Amino acid sequence: MERFFKLREHGTNVKTELIAGLTTFVTMAYILFVNNLFLGPDGAGIPAQGVFFATAVGAGLVTILMGLVANIPVALAPGMGLNAYFMTVVLSSNGMITWQAALGAVFLSGIIFIILTITKVRQLLLVAVPHSLKMAITVGIGLFVTIIGLKLGNVVSVSATVSGITDVAQLAAPVTVKGGDFQLGLSDFMHNKDTLLSLIGLFLIGVLMVMRIRGALLIGIIVLTIIGIPMGLTDVSSLSHAQWLPSFDNLAVGQLDIKGAIGLGLFEIVFIFTFVELFDTFGTLVGTAERAGLFKNRKEGEKKVSKAMLVDAVGVSAGAVLGTSTITSYVESTSGVAAGGRTGLTAVTTGVLFILALFIAPLALMVPSAATAPALVVVGVLMMSQVRNIVWDDFMQAFPAFLTIIFMPFTNGIANGISAGIIAYVLLGFFSNTFTGHKVKVHWLMWVLAIIVICRYVFLGSE
Numbered sequence: 028m029e030r031f032f033k034l035r036e037h038g039t040n041v042k043t044e045l046i047a048g049l050t051t052f053v054t055m056a057y058i059l060f061v062n063n064l065f066l067g068p069d070g071a072g073i074p075a076q077g078v079f080f081a082t083a084v085g086a087g088l089v090t091i092l093m094g095l096v097a098n099i100p101v102a103l104a105p106g107m108g109l110n111a112y113f114m115t116v117v118l119s120s121n122g123m124i125t126w127q128a129a130l131g132a133v134f135l136s137g138i139i140f141i142i143l144t145i146t147k148v149r150q151l152l153l154v155a156v157p158h159s160l161k162m163a164i165t166v167g168i169g170l171f172v173t174i175i176g177l178k179l180g181n182v183v184s185v186s187a188t189v190s191g192i193t194d195v196a197q198l199a200a201p202v203t204v205k206g207g208d209f210q211l212g213l214s215d216f217m218h219n220k221d222t223l224l225s226l227i228g229l230f231l232i233g234v235l236m237v238m239r240i241r242g243a244l245l246i247g248i249i250v251l252t253i254i255g256i257p258m259g260l261t262d263v264s265s266l267s268h269a270q271w272l273p274s275f276d277n278l279a280v281g282q283l284d285i286k287g288a289i290g291l292g293l294f295e296i297v298f299i300f301t302f303v304e305l306f307d308t309f310g311t312l313v314g315t316a317e318r319a320g321l322f323k324n325r326k327e328g329e330k331k332v333s334k335a336m337l338v339d340a341v342g343v344s345a346g347a348v349l350g351t352s353t354i355t356s357y358v359e360s361t362s363g364v365a366a367g368g369r370t371g372l373t374a375v376t377t378g379v380l381f382i383l384a385l386f387i388a389p390l391a392l393m394v395p396s397a398a399t400a401p402a403l404v405v406v407g408v409l410m411m412s413q414v415r416n417i418v419w420d421d422f423m424q425a426f427p428a429f430l431t432i433i434f435m436p437f438t439n440g441i442a443n444g445i446s447a448g449i450i451a452y453v454l455l456g457f458f459s460n461t462f463t464g465h466k467v468k469v470h471w472l473m474w475v476l477a478i479i480v481i482c483r484y485v486f487l488g489s490e
Contacts, residue, residue, distance in 0.1 A: 028372065032098060037320075037369040044100075047368025048376020051102050053242035055359040055377075058104045059083060059384055059391050060248050061399045064179055065110040066352060071117040071126040073350060075392050077279035081105075081351035083384045089342035089354050090378035094371030097335040100363050101315050102377040103342050106355035107406050108168035109303060111175050112441045113352040116296055119439070124291060130279070130347045131288030136300035137344030137353075143301075144340045152305055155470035160448045162413045163428035164303060167435035167444045169410025174436045176403025179396045180225030184214040220258050221397040224251060228401030236405065241362060244402045251398035260395040269389035279350025295483055299442045300343075304353055308339050311356040319364045358409075423459060423467055427451035446480040453477040 034040055059082055064070055066078045073081075086104035093101055113133070117126050143149040177183040216222040228251045235243035255261035288297070312335050322328035339356055346354035363373050384391075414432075418424045431448030435441050454477075456469035 032094075032370040032372045034370060034372070039367060039369040041372070043367040044370060044372035045376050047100060047363040047366040047373040049380065050241055050366040051100070051357075051360055051363030051368070051373065051377045052380040053245060054362040055102060055104060055357050056242070056381075056384070057244040057248055057399075057402050058086070058107070059381075060245075060394045061107075061402055062105050062110055062351065063392070064396055064399055064403075065114040065175075066105075066126070069396065070114040071129065073126050073279050074277035076274055076277040076388070077350050079388050079391055080273075080275070080278050080385065081280070081346065081349040083381050083388075085342070085346040085349045085351050085354050087378045087381035087384075089338065089345060090374050090381060092342070092378075093335060093338045093356075094374030094378065096338050096371075097331050098371035099312075099316055099321060099331050099335055100319055100368035100370060100373035101312060101335060101356050101360045102363070102374055103339065103354050103356050104381070105346060105351045106304070106353050106357075107403075108172055108410070108441070109300060109353040109355065110351075111168075111172050112299065112303070114175075115439065115441075116293075124293065125284065125287065126279075127282050127284035128287035128291055128293065129296070129352075130283035130350065131285040132293045132296045133300055133353055134283050134285055134344045134347035135288060136297045136304070137340060137342075137347060139297065139301050140304060140340035140343055141337070143305075144336050149305065149336065151472065155472035155476075157424065157427075157452060157473075159417045159424040159428045160431060160452060162416045163431035163448055164445060165410050165413045166417075166428075167432040168303070168441060169407040169413075170432065170436040171441060171444075172410070173404050173407030174439075176400045176407065179403070180228075180400030181214050181219055181221040181397070182216075182225050182400070184212050220260055221395075224255055224258060224260055224395070224397040225400045227251065227254065228398060229404060232401050232405050244405060247405075248394060248398050248402055251401070252394045255395050255398055260397055262393055265393055266389060271386060271389060273385040274388065281348060282350060283347050295442060298479075299445065300353055302445060303441060304343065304355055308336065308356050311358050311360070312336065312339070315356070315358070315360045315364060318361055319369050321369075423452075423455055423465075426455060446484070449473065449476050449480055 028041060029035060032044070034044065059079065062082045063075055063078045066073045067075045082105055086102070090102045090104075093099065093103060113129055117124055117129050143152070214222040216226055228247055231250060232243055232247035235247055240246065252261050256263060312332050316322060316328055316332055316335075321331055335356070342354040346352070363377065417428045427448045430451050431444045433444075434447045435444035438444070453469055453473050456467040459465050459467045460469070
């Protein structure tokens, strides 16, 4: 173990690495409970058992692979934001796009990701897209996830007036208002148990985060699930006949529909999966490697990150085969680094714990949505922190970034936000370079992306 992971060379030992791996697992284990909200029966429609199995095994195997191949303390799991986009793609298609076809699109994005990584085009894209847009994508997805959390927790309601008829409905149900008016508001938490539990959860997890308690999200979900028992929101009756050994029934393994994805023309969806994952992964991998001190030897550090990028790309397609949305590197890995993790042994430990989580499936499947919804809002807070890296004093940077951020939650589409940002940046850059003395660098690849986006809306519309 010492020889394989080079523990002494990295200034660590087995005990430290094991503790770091446990720390990483605790901080990101919330995905085991949250992913079912997006991909499960009430989301994209995948059987709950299948979602839990794919989440635990997918995260476990790919994280172990990361530790063994790249030897860095980075853990992976289905990505927040991309699982929300996956659900939106299926639900907004009115039955035309099945979850199997959506998994096919994820698989194809993984293949593209592998090709981009091997051919080094991935690095070119990272140079082409301005820093402000990369940060804005993260912020926009954070707001997108936050809105979903508020919906799932029944915290937000909508009052709609159409042709003089007033209808009040929960925002969790799709509402289209044409020729009328609608207003968002706070649900009646005094008479709605879901809303009350979600609000309690928001403040509970907030307090835990302020107290810097590791695993605040996971602890919050567990406490809220317990509180939900006397409130009648947590159904514990299923535990009396629960199967505690891992169940291999109702799995989504191998059920991806690649032909369906191609036949339905889901190329834009494949593009978005690939595009978002591209920047999400890069920042996480480089940031974690930097914090772990892996760039003290620059050449060696870059070699490790290059291997990590390939593992990450393989994980996308592997996750689709298992039955989950895009598997990506998690920024929570930095908690393990803070605990002393410096090598792949930290990742292997985290991966093993994810696989062992299969034995708690009955507990995970009884968690009510109101207990996990607050965690989504807090994840939104964490993703929102990247807004400080956008130069707001420069309108050339600020305007495209702002459009990227607001279009995602307000048009209910990650694709719309990215598209708006790309077009705005290229357009503003053209006018600035043509009519002013302020020259802006617009990479040729940004022009290519802008043309692709425009063609998409011209020929396929905005739906």
